[in-house]
Amino acid sequence: MAHSAEPMEQQHGLSPMQYLAIGAGLTLITIVELWVSYSGLGSLQIPLLLFLSAIKFAVVVGWFMHLRFDHRLLTQVFAASLTLAILITIVLLTLYWSADADSIRGYREWLASG
Amino acid sequence: MAHAPAVAHGGGHTTSTGTENRKLLMWIFLGSECLFFGSLIATYLVFKHQVIERGIGPFPVDVTIDGVSHHGILDIPLTSTSTFVLLMSSVTMVLAVYGAQHARMKMMKLGLLATMVLGLTFLGFQVYEFRTFGHEGLNLTTNLFGATFFVLTGFHGTHVGVGVLYLGSMLAASFRRNGLGRDTGAHVEIAGLYWHFVDIVWIVIFTVLYLIP
Amino acid sequence: MATVAGTLAQPTHTGVWSWITTVDHKRIGVLYGVSGFSFFLWGGLLALLMRTQLAVPNGTVIESDRFSQLFTMHALTMIFLAIMPMGAGFFNYMIPLMIGARDVAFPRLNALSYWTFLGGASILSLSFFFEAPGGGWFNYAPLSERPYSDGSGIDFYVVGLLTLGLSSLMAALNFAVTIINLRAPGMTMMRMPVFVWMTFVISVLLILALPPLTVGLIQLLFDRQFGTHFFIATEGGDPLLWQHIFWVFGHPEVYILILPAMGIVSEVLPTFSRKPLFGYPAVVFSGIAIAVLSWVVWSHHMFTTGMGSVPRAVFAVNTMIIGVPTGIKVFNWLATLYGGSIRFTTAMYFAVAFIATFTIGGISGVMHASPPVDSQHQDTYFVVAHLHYVLFGGAIMGIFAGIYYWFPKMTGRFLSEALGRWHFWLLFIGMNMTFFPMHFLGIAGMPRRIYTYDDGLDWGFWNMFATIGSYVIAVSLLIFLVNFFRSVRQEPTAEANPWNAPTLEWGTSSPPPEHDFDAIYTVRARDPLWYDRDHGIAPPEVTGEHIHMPPPSYYPILIAIGITLLGVGALSHLAVSALGGVIAYYGVWGWALEPTD
Numbered sequence: 001m002a003h004s005a006e007p008m009e010q011q012h013g014l015s016p017m018q019y020l021a022i023g024a025g026l027t028l029i030t031i032v033e034l035w036v037s038y039s040g041l042g043s044l045q046i047p048l049l050l051f052l053s054a055i056k057f058a059v060v061v062g063w064f065m066h067l068r069f070d071h072r073l074l075t076q077v078f079a080a081s082l083t084l085a086i087l088i089t090i091v092l093l094t095l096y097w098s099a100d101a102d103s104i105r106g107y108r109e110w111l112a113s114g
Numbered sequence: 115m116a117h118a119p120a121v122a123h124g125g126g127h128t129t130s131t132g133t134e135n136r137k138l139l140m141w142i143f144l145g146s147e148c149l150f151f152g153s154l155i156a157t158y159l160v161f162k163h164q165v166i167e168r169g170i171g172p173f174p175v176d177v178t179i180d181g182v183s184h185h186g187i188l189d190i191p192l193t194s195t196s197t198f199v200l201l202m203s204s205v206t207m208v209l210a211v212y213g214a215q216h217a218r219m220k221m222m223k224l225g226l227l228a229t230m231v232l233g234l235t236f237l238g239f240q241v242y243e244f245r246t247f248g249h250e251g252l253n254l255t256t257n258l259f260g261a262t263f264f265v266l267t268g269f270h271g272t273h274v275g276v277g278v279l280y281l282g283s284m285l286a287a288s289f290r291r292n293g294l295g296r297d298t299g300a301h302v303e304i305a306g307l308y309w310h311f312v313d314i315v316w317i318v319i320f321t322v323l324y325l326i327p
Numbered sequence: 328m329a330t331v332a333g334t335l336a337q338p339t340h341t342g343v344w345s346w347i348t349t350v351d352h353k354r355i356g357v358l359y360g361v362s363g364f365s366f367f368l369w370g371g372l373l374a375l376l377m378r379t380q381l382a383v384p385n386g387t388v389i390e391s392d393r394f395s396q397l398f399t400m401h402a403l404t405m406i407f408l409a410i411m412p413m414g415a416g417f418f419n420y421m422i423p424l425m426i427g428a429r430d431v432a433f434p435r436l437n438a439l440s441y442w443t444f445l446g447g448a449s450i451l452s453l454s455f456f457f458e459a460p461g462g463g464w465f466n467y468a469p470l471s472e473r474p475y476s477d478g479s480g481i482d483f484y485v486v487g488l489l490t491l492g493l494s495s496l497m498a499a500l501n502f503a504v505t506i507i508n509l510r511a512p513g514m515t516m517m518r519m520p521v522f523v524w525m526t527f528v529i530s531v532l533l534i535l536a537l538p539p540l541t542v543g544l545i546q547l548l549f550d551r552q553f554g555t556h557f558f559i560a561t562e563g564g565d566p567l568l569w570q571h572i573f574w575v576f577g578h579p580e581v582y583i584l585i586l587p588a589m590g591i592v593s594e595v596l597p598t599f600s601r602k603p604l605f606g607y608p609a610v611v612f613s614g615i616a617i618a619v620l621s622w623v624v625w626s627h628h629m630f631t632t633g634m635g636s637v638p639r640a641v642f643a644v645n646t647m648i649i650g651v652p653t654g655i656k657v658f659n660w661l662a663t664l665y666g667g668s669i670r671f672t673t674a675m676y677f678a679v680a681f682i683a684t685f686t687i688g689g690i691s692g693v694m695h696a697s698p699p700v701d702s703q704h705q706d707t708y709f710v711v712a713h714l715h716y717v718l719f720g721g722a723i724m725g726i727f728a729g730i731y732y733w734f735p736k737m738t739g740r741f742l743s744e745a746l747g748r749w750h751f752w753l754l755f756i757g758m759n760m761t762f763f764p765m766h767f768l769g770i771a772g773m774p775r776r777i778y779t780y781d782d783g784l785d786w787g788f789w790n791m792f793a794t795i796g797s798y799v800i801a802v803s804l805l806i807f808l809v810n811f812f813r814s815v816r817q818e819p820t821a822e823a824n825p826w827n828a829p830t831l832e833w834g835t836s837s838p839p840p841e842h843d844f845d846a847i848y849t850v851r852a853r854d855p856l857w858y859d860r861d862h863g864i865a866p867p868e869v870t871g872e873h874i875h876m877p878p879p880s881y882y883p884i885l886i887a888i889g890i891t892l893l894g895v896g897a898l899s900h901l902a903v904s905a906l907g908g909v910i911a912y913y914g915v916w917g918w919a920l921e922p923t924d
Contacts, residue, residue, distance in 0.1 A: 016209055016221075023205035027198060034194055037325040046326055053321035057314050064208045065310045066303070071133045073507070074141045081145025084535055084622065085152030092156050092571060095626070095638055111560035129508035135432045139504050142534060146496065150538035153572060157546070157557070160568060168563045254555045258563045261555035265546065283916065 013069055022063055029056050140304045144311045151315050154266045155322060161258040172252045174259055175327050187250055188324055189243065196239035197320045200274075203232035204313045207306050214302035219293065222302060226285040229309065233278045240271045263323070270319060273312045280305055348879035350434035351841060355441050356420030357737070362445065363412030367723075369452070370404035371804065373397050375797055378761070382794035384782040394778035395461035396480065400454075402464035403484070406584065407491050408448045410722050414587035415444075417729055418502055418526045420737060424832035424839060425520050427511025427848045430877065432504040435918065438883035440498035446891030447490030450898075454483035463776065465573050465628075466547075468558030468566040473551050479898065482551060485544045486894040492537045492544075493890065499533035502526055511831065513850035517611070520830045521604060524611050525590030528618045532579045532586075535622075540576035543569060548897070567632055574625035582621045584718060585685075586614060588725020589656060592678045595728045596660055598828040599675040600667025603854055606659040613652030613659075620649040630698045631705045639698045646696035653689055657682060672826075673747030677728035680755050684720025688713055691766070706776075709769025715762040727754070727807075732826070739819030739837045746810040753803030760796025764789035829854030834866065842876055845869045877923050886914035 014022075033052045036045060062068045067075050129135060162174075169179045175186035210225025212218075244264070247253070252260045284305055288294050294301050346354060377397050380388040389397065419437065423430055431437050454460060460480040462471045471481045506527045510519070519527075546557040547569070556562035558569045597604045604610060626634060626642040634642075660682050669675070691713040695701040704710055727750075734742050773786050780786050824833035834856055835844050846867040852858035859866070889911025896904025 013212070013215075016212055019205060019208045019212065023202065026201050026204075030194065030197060030201065033321065033325055034190070037190065037327070049321050049325050053317050053325075056317045060204060060310055060314050060317070064204055064313075065307055070137075071131065073131055073133055074138065077138070077141050077145055078148075081142075081148045081535060085148040088149075088539075088575060088622065089152050089156040089159070091623070092575075093159055095571070095634060096160050098635065098637065111566070130510040130514075131508055133508065135504050135508055138508060139433070139500055142500055142503055146500075146534045146538055149535050150542060153539045153542035153575075157542070157568065157572075160565070161563075164563065164565075170563070254549065254553050258556065261549065261557060261564075265549060265555070269545075279912075283919075287919070 013066055014063065019064070022059060026056055026059060134300060136300065136304055137307070140307050144307065147311060147315075151266075151270070151318070154262075154269060155318065158262040158266050158323065161262050165257050165259040168257065170257045172247075172250055172256070172259075174263070174323070187247060187252055189246070190324055192239065192243065193320065193324050196236050196243075197316065199232050199239065200236045200313055200316050203229045203236070204310050206232060207309045211299075211303050211306040214294075215299035219288070222298075223285060223288060226281050226288075226302070230278050230281050230285070233274050233281075233309075237271060237274055237278070240267065240274075266323070267319065270312070270315055273315070277305075277309050277312050280308065345879065347884055348438075348881045350430075350438050350877050350880055350883070352419050352423050352431050352434065352437060353737075353839065353841075353843075355437050356416045356418075358416075358441050359412045359419055359444070360416030362448070363409050363414075363416055366404050366408035366448065366452075367410075367413065368804065370401050370409050371801065373401040373404065375801060377401065378794040378797040380778065381780075381790050383791065384780055384784070384787050386779050389778065391778045392461060395463075395776070396455075396459035398776055399460050399463055399466075399484075400452075403451060403460070403487075405718070406464060406580070407488070408451065410584050410718065410726070411495065412444060412448075413726050414529070414584075414722075415440075415498055417522075417587060417591065417726075417733070418498075421733065421832055422502060422505060422523055422526055423509070424736075424835065424843055425523050425830055426506065426509060426514055427831045427834075427844065427850065428505070428509040429843045429847075429874070431501050432509055433501050434877045435880050435883050435923075436497055436501050438880070439886055440494050440501065442884045442887030443490060443494035443497065443890050446887050446894070447487050447492075447494055450490060450891065450894055451483060451487030454480060454487070457483070460484035465570075465577060468547070468550075468569040469560065471547060471569075472559055474559075481547070482898055485548045485551070486897050489541065489544050489548075490891060490894045492541055495533050496537050499530040499537075503530040503534065506530070511848050511850050514831075517608065518850055518853045518855075520590075521593035521607070521610055521614070522587075522590035525586040525593075525614055528614050529583050529586050532583050532618055532621065536576045536579035536583070539572050543572035543576070546572075552897075567629070570629050570632065571625070574628045575622075577628065578625045579618070579621045581717075582617055585721050585725075586617070588681060588685075588722045588728075589614065591725045591729040591732070592660060592681050594828075594830065595674050595678040595732050596663045597854075598732070598826050599670045599672055599678075600664050601670070601827070602663065602667045603829070603857075604659070605662035605665075606655075607853060609655055610659050613655040616652040617649060620645060620652070624649055627696060627701070630701045643696050643698055647693060650689065650693045650696070657686055657689075672731065673742070673744055673751055674728045674731035676748070676751045677724050677731065680751070681721060681724040681728060684716055684724060684755075684758065688716025688718075688720055691716065704769060706774055707769035708765040708773045708775060711775055712762050712765035712769060715758075715765070719758055719762065727751075733832075734814070735821035735825050736832055736837050736839070738815060739821045740814045740817050741821060741825070742814050743810050746806055746813075750803050750807045750810060753799055753806065757796045757799030757801075757803055760799060761793045762796075764793050764796075768793075824856065829857040831855055842874045880918070880921060882914050882918040882921060886911050886918065889914055 029052055033049060036048050036052065039045070041048065061078070067078070131138075166173060166177055166179070171184050172187040173184050174188050177184050177186070206225050206228040210222050210229060213221030213223075213225055247260075252263075254261050254264050284294065284301065288298075346358070349355065349358075376389060377394065380386040380394060419431070458478040458480040460466070460483055462476060462481055462484070466481065466484055469475055471484075506519070506523060546555070549555040550557050550559065550564075556564040558564050558566045560566055593604055593610055624642060624646045626638060627646045630639055630642070664679070691709070695704050695710070695713065704713075731742055731747060734740070768786055768789050771784075771786060773780065773784075780790075819837075821837040823836050825837070826833070831848055831850070832839075834848055846869045848855060848867055851862075851864070858864070889907045889909070892907025892910060893904050894907075896902070896907055
């Protein structure tokens with residue numbers, strides 16, 4: 001195809017057909033997700049949904065956003081921020097959902113009672 | 115952005131690490147955005163169960179409180195369609211980037227246009243959803259589900275809107291005599307990073323808000 | 328266009344317009360520094376008013392509402408409008424010089440950060456003409472909610488901080504990219520000066536910590552303007568959520584305030600001890616460790632909110648652990664002094680005093696890491712003493728060390744050492760007189776933020792003592808101002824490297840030319856100028872090549888005006904916001920299409 005004056009790093013990547021195939025794959029995963037959400041798989045359901053969306057997330061980041069082909073530094077930057085975001089969310093939810101959170105509830109009830 | 119020898123010239127080879135400055139900036143910014151949406155999602159999850167305990171509807175999912183069953187308000191088939199639309203916009207975006215990087219201007223322009231149209235379609239779905247919820251009695255003030263839901267999806271929608279404006283401006287600029295200049299590939303790629311990020315945020319929101327009961 | 332072919336002579340830009348349109352990192356640094364110092368004096372004036380009110384029991388200088396506004400605005404001014412911008416002033420001026428570059432990665436973005444800062448600072452400060460926020464700098468819900476604070480004060484707080492946050496985010500992105508990408512040849516990460524490292528750490532902290540604050544502020548804005556109930560318990564919300572979100576930002580913020588000073592001291596001590604920093608890797612990695620740990624200590628601000636015993640224990644341990652890297656730094660600074668050939672300049676006085684006073688603040692910090700002790704200290708003057716030893720005894724001492732150290736580089740002139748001694752000793756004595764007795768007052772039970780107290784509580788003596796101390800500080804600052812204005816009127820006498828310092832910013836003239844370096848250095852070791860001196864390596868040769876500098880631009884200030892109007896609109900009428908949005912969008916277009924080379 002046409003030559004480009006861009007630096008080397010941008011010439012990696014996939015062909016348009018491959019991108020379309022990835023798009024089809026992502027659609028397929030979304031359909032599976034829908035099926036899982038209606039299937040009533042019990043305790044497996046939530047982990048499976050999280051797993052499937054993590055795959056979609058990783059595919060978009062890795063291929064559509066070229067992280068697979070780009071400088072490692074960019075992956076590190078994004079992975080570190082994402083990890084921190086997830087970590088803080090988990091810590092916050094743990095603070096709220098832990099058994100100790102009873103005392104929070106008590107405090108809220110006390111506030112609510114005026 | 116071209117100045118001194120030690121300073122980048124837009125290309126990838128004059129910086130200390132070999133990464134282009136603007137692309138690095140965008141990635142770090144997206145890292146920052148992770149924390150932004152992370153905080154919004156965390157807020158949603160904090161209140162998710164408390165809303166049901168409190169018992170003032172409408173609720174996101176079907177619940178039965180004191181023998182009275184309440185219908186869940188989230189419309190999963192509808193949102194699956196809009197999710198599909200946003201996913202497809204990522205495909206058209208990546209094709210636009212491909213076009214820009216391989217000097218195929220027509221492909222780039224069509225890709226940008228298609229991405230904008232799909233983005234606007236997604237926003238249309240969102241407006242419809244918000245209006246429907248409004249008719250069913252859910253708004254910002256009804257309960258904490260309303261507040262967290264509208265603020266989270268509203269800010270995501272705002273990001274989509276900003277993205278449409280961003281791509282539209284770029285599309286308009288590409289019709290100038292010298293198009294987007296010699297950095298066309300980099301410009302469109304960076305816009306693409308933003309657009310894909312908005313898409314992956316929706317992937318998370320779709321799972322956490324809609325699919326997980 | 329400042330391109331001059333074949334010669335290194337630069338046209339000198341003067342006049343107000345040249346400052347408004349400047350994209351030169353040194354000028355932006357000066358703008359940040361001067362604005363920050365002006366706000367420092369303003370914030371100090373607010374503190375003097377409060378100390379005057381508290382000098383005697385049942386003071387009648389200020390009534391209670393105004394007092395709440397004073398302590399809130401004092402904190403906001405000092406944190407967001409004084410210490411952070413003064414740090415930003417040093418980053419802007421020094422980072423490109425210290426890494427051997429000719430500018431930051433995004434010069435126009437740099438200008439935009441400054442003008443947006445000025446917009447946010449104006450919104451926050453002009454609130455005094457309407458109603459200043461009075462909810463404390465952490466603005467706890469539900470006090471900050473509409474039913475309890477009906478006036479516009481809290482709205483000024485929200486909009487001001489959102490604007491300032493945007494400015495800090497842009498600056499932090501710029502500096503992160505600059506430090507990663509624009510280092511001179513041979514300047515590996517582990518050869519960077521510690522100040523550059525600390526700036527990098529702070530940038531990362533800001534980039535990651537500002538979004539949670541933004542989210543909290545947006546939720547508060549929605550609560551107040553659109554009737555949501557995020558933080559109102561009676562409607563199903565949770566006031567504790569605000570505390571969590573705020574301190575997720577707030578604790579990294581504390582390190583954002585102190586790390587620049589640590590970086591400055593790590594430059595000043597080696598130069599005036601005439602030996603390299605002791606344990607450079609340990610200092611760098613403890614800085615990184617502090618940054619990482621700062622994310623897992625936020626709830627120590629919330630020990631008394633009933634989180635339960637397990638979270639309390641976890642956060643207590645994390646908080647104690649963060650004292651370890653801080654201690655490592657202190658010992659490394661001491662070891663740098665040990666055996667050194669010390670020159671006691673004013674900058675060195677401030678740097679050594681920093682170690683002492685900061686350590687006092689650090690130790691009282693570890694004291695409240697223990698939940699039972701904290702329960703006693705919570706909301707008393709003991710906490711006020713602690714935070715002022717860290718921020719005044721730490722951050723401000725470090726910033727003054729930096730001012731005396733880099734003043735010759737920035738202006739080509741020296742500050743008077745004689746007046747400098749007066750400034751230092753009065754500031755040091757005044758600072759300890761003001762804040763040390765607050766430890767006693769706190770343990771004696773005096774609560775923070777009260778506007779007056781009764782006779783017979785035995786708080787009168789130490790309060791009067793502290794008030795006298797605060798006036799001593801004021802006198803010392805007047806001496807500094809005299810020193811400053813006398814110096815800038817003198818003839819420039821400073822050579823390139825008057826202190827015989829090791830880092831690259833001293834490898835160019837004082838003050839540096841617009842393009843910073845006539846020729847780019849190749850870095851061979853951690854202390855490049857000392858290495859070159861000891862190995863007989865001559866400075867790099869000037870080749871007379873083209874040096875492209877970015878042309879001035881008025882789009883940054885235009886976009887900043889648009890952003891500020893967006894904020895003002897949220898306080899007044901939506902039409903103003905719309906106008907601001909249009910201006911900002913127009914500015915972005917002009918920015919994007921403007922030729923930069």
